[in-house]
Amino acid sequence: MNPQFPLAGLLRLRRLEQDQAAARLGAANARLRALSAREDAARAEAERISSDVDGAAALRAVAAARASSLGMLAExxxxAELADAERDEALLEFGAARARTIGLEKLEARHADAVAAADLAAEQGLLDDLGSGARPGGDRGDTGVTP
Structure with a gap:
């Protein structure tokens, strides 16, 4: 049997695709975490806006700061919703790539098992041949007894 897995090139390609999908998923997760951290920081900043006003100018400044913060939070x-959708898409893509890879990995494992079984059978045949030649008289039909 051919010891080389006939679909080895395709399996390498599938593993590369899986690695790329995993990288995209990791990047999408990182983007989502970064946006979440920015959103938390913007919320904390908005909470620090003072509500003490001592005049019309201060009231307008507080109103402008709050409006700006609300706009930033909305953005x-x-x-974050877009990043969440990208992450979901990347997760589906990774799952599909992993499923394609798993199928080929199973075929590769079966091939390796078949090659190992063929090697063992060949080795056993060789050992049987060697064992049959080691008996007294071998294949000559001799009984091993001298007249």
């Missing part, structure tokens, strides 16, 4: 939330 970050929208970006």
């Amino acid at each position: 970050l939330h929208a970006l």
Whole structure:
């Protein structure tokens, strides 16, 4: 039997595709974590806006700061939703790539088992041949007794 797995090239390609899908999933997760951290920081910043006002100018400044913070939070939330959708898509892509790879890995394992079984059978045949030649008289038909 051919010791080389006939689909080895395709399996390498599938593993590369799986690695790329895993990298995209990792990047999407990192993007989502970064946006979440930015959103948390923006919330904390918005909470620190003072509500003490001593005049009309201060009231307008507080209102502008709050409006800006709300706009930033809305934008970050929208970006986080997009990043979440990208992560979900990357997760599906990774799952599909992994499924394609698993199928080929199972075929490779079966092939390796078949090659190992063929090697063992060949080795056993060789040992049987060697064992039959080691008996007294061998294949000559001799009984091993001298007249």
